[in-house]
Every structure is written in structure tokens, then in C-alpha cells.
Amino acid sequence: MTRDVCVDAGPSQYLENISVGPHALVGDEPADAGGADAGPNPYELLLAALGTCASITVRMYAQRRQWPLRGMRVRLSHGKVHAEDCAGCETENTMIDRIEMEISFLGDLSEGQRLRLLEIANRCPVHRTLTSRIEISARQAPSTDAMS
Amino acid sequence: MAHAKANIGTTNYAVSIMAGHHQLSADERAELGGQDVGPAPYELLCAALCACTAITLRMYAERKKWPLRAVHVDVRYTQEGKKGAIARVLTFEGELDGEQRARLADVAERTPVTLTLKQGVPITTTLWS
Numbered sequence: 001m002t003r004d005v006c007v008d009a010g011p012s013q014y015l016e017n018i019s020v021g022p023h024a025l026v027g028d029e030p031a032d033a034g035g036a037d038a039g040p041n042p043y044e045l046l047l048a049a050l051g052t053c054a055s056i057t058v059r060m061y062a063q064r065r066q067w068p069l070r071g072m073r074v075r076l077s078h079g080k081v082h083a084e085d086c087a088g089c090e091t092e093n094t095m096i097d098r099i100e101m102e103i104s105f106l107g108d109l110s111e112g113q114r115l116r117l118l119e120i121a122n123r124c125p126v127h128r129t130l131t132s133r134i135e136i137s138a139r140q141a142p143s144t145d146a147m148s
Numbered sequence: 149m150a151h152a153k154a155n156i157g158t159t160n161y162a163v164s165i166m167a168g169h170h171q172l173s174a175d176e177r178a179e180l181g182g183q184d185v186g187p188a189p190y191e192l193l194c195a196a197l198c199a200c201t202a203i204t205l206r207m208y209a210e211r212k213k214w215p216l217r218a219v220h221v222d223v224r225y226t227q228e229g230k231k232g233a234i235a236r237v238l239t240f241e242g243e244l245d246g247e248q249r250a251r252l253a254d255v256a257e258r259t260p261v262t263l264t265l266k267q268g269v270p271i272t273t274t275l276w277s
Contacts, residue, residue, distance in 0.1 A: 051154030
């Protein structure tokens with residue numbers, strides 16, 4: 001069960017306090033976007049979610065099979081690219097998101113095992129969530145000014 | 149363009165992350181074999197959506213010079229079978245009328261991370277040695 005995540009953004013530009021169970025995080029935007037860079041920006045958090053999920057899922061898989069995986073490194077980047085059938089188009093609405101993930105495995109693993117682990121990383125739950133479409137329902141909480 | 153790196157070693161299931169140049173830790177809770185030294189992957193996903201919502205609404209209210217004093221966003225991820233869903237609750241503080249509040253709720257539907265999650269994003273994965 002995923003714990004609820006709460007964010008409070010007060011008047012200081014664009015810093016937010018994020019709480020997840022007992023864990024506190026800070027999110028912000030970098031200076032060139034008007035923030036103070038006190039924490040990662042939203043897309044960096046999204047990449048962190050994917051890299052973490054891939055790492056944990058692969059480790060669980062290797063452990064069950066008692067494969068000698070000593071460690072794993074994941075590098076991730078997110079950017080907007082032109083849709084493939086629209087190379088050269090310049091209008092904004094032809095841009096689509098893309099995430100690239102590079103993985104290296106440490107340990108005495110065969111080529112077959114490395115390829116299998118790569119496949120497992122590509123099937124981790126957050127990967128599935130990001131590559132499919134997820135429903136987001138929203139509502140406003142009743143009121144507001146009474147809250148501190 | 150956003151970047152992050154994640155490293156896992158042999159301690160179950162602590163992951164050290166660099167998100168941009170910010171250090172984070174992630175883990176699973178004890179019932180899944182971790183030690184809960186940081187949020188779990190789906191909690192980071194919820195955090196990304198929360199952060200994007202809060203920042204986008206603040207930018208919007210600022211441009212409009214609306215008296216939005218604070219935004220609270222509460223995001224919950226649930227999964228039934230293979231189908232995941234996210235519920236988001238917004239609370240606004242400040243002297244805003246009903247129309248402004250409704251407009252902010254509408255803008256929340258189109259923040260960048262909201263659109264990424266709703267539309268899905270292609271992910272390419274390669275081995276680097």
C-alpha cells in the first residue's frame with residue numbers, strides 16, 4: 001500500500017514541503033525557472049521514482065534466483081522530442097515526452113543474465129504505469145481558510 | 149530536460165538517488181523486506197505529481213496576480229489488479245472566489261506531470277557497461 005503523499009506550498013517561490021509517511025522531502029524549481037533550487041523539480045522526482053523501482057525490482061529478482069548481482073546503476077533523463085512522424089515540425093504540440101534509462105549491472109553475471117535483468121527493469125511497476133495511461137481524479141477539499 | 153541517477157548495492161532495498169543535483173534516498177517498507185530509509189517508488193511518483201501541481205498553480209496564480217497564499221495537494225495511488233489510479237485532493241488558501249478556485253482546479257488537470265501520467269510516456273532502456 002502506497003502511503004498518501006502531501007505537499008504544502010506556501011508563499012515562498014516555488015518551494016514545497018513534501019511528506020510521505022515519516023519522510024520529508026523538499027521540491028523546488030531551479031533558478032532559471034524562478035525557484036531557489038532547494039530540491040529536485042517535479043520531473044526529477046518522476047525519474048527518481050522510475051530509477052528506484054527498476055533498481056528494487058531487479059534486486060528482488062536477482063535475489064530470488066541467487067544471481068551474484070552486487071549492484072546496479074541507473075542513469076535517467078527526460079526530455080520533450082518531436083513525434084517521430086513529425087520530424088522537423090516546429091509547433092509546440094508536436095512535442096512528446098520521452099524518458100531514457102541507461103543501466104549497468106555490477107557482479108559476475110553472464111550476458112544472458114544481464115539481458116534478462118534489463119528485461120525485468122523494463123517490466124517494473126512504475127515503468128508500466130508511466131508507459132500506460134493512468135487515470136487521475138481530482139477534487140477540491142471543502143474549505144481552506146480555516147486551515148493553518 | 150531532467151536527469152536523475154539511482155544506485156542500489158546489496159543492502160535491501162536502499163537506493164541512493166541524485167535527482168538533478170539533489171540527493172535522495174528511497175527504500176521499501178519492512179513488510180516488503182526493506183528498512184524504510186526513504187519513500188518507496190510509487191511514493192516518489194506521487195511526490196512528482198504533487199510538486200508539479202503545486203508549482204504550476206503557484207506560477208499561474210502569480211501571473212494572474214491572484215491572492216493564492218498556499219496550496220495543499222494530497223495524492224493517493226491505488227491499484228486494483230493491474231490497473232492503477234491516482235486520486236488528488238487540492239486545498240487552496242487565500243481570498244479566492246469560486247470561479248478562481250474552479251479555474252485553478254482546471255489548470256491542475258493540465259500540469260506537465262499530470263499530462264505525462266495521463267498520456268503515458270515512451271521509455272527506452274539500454275545497457276551501459
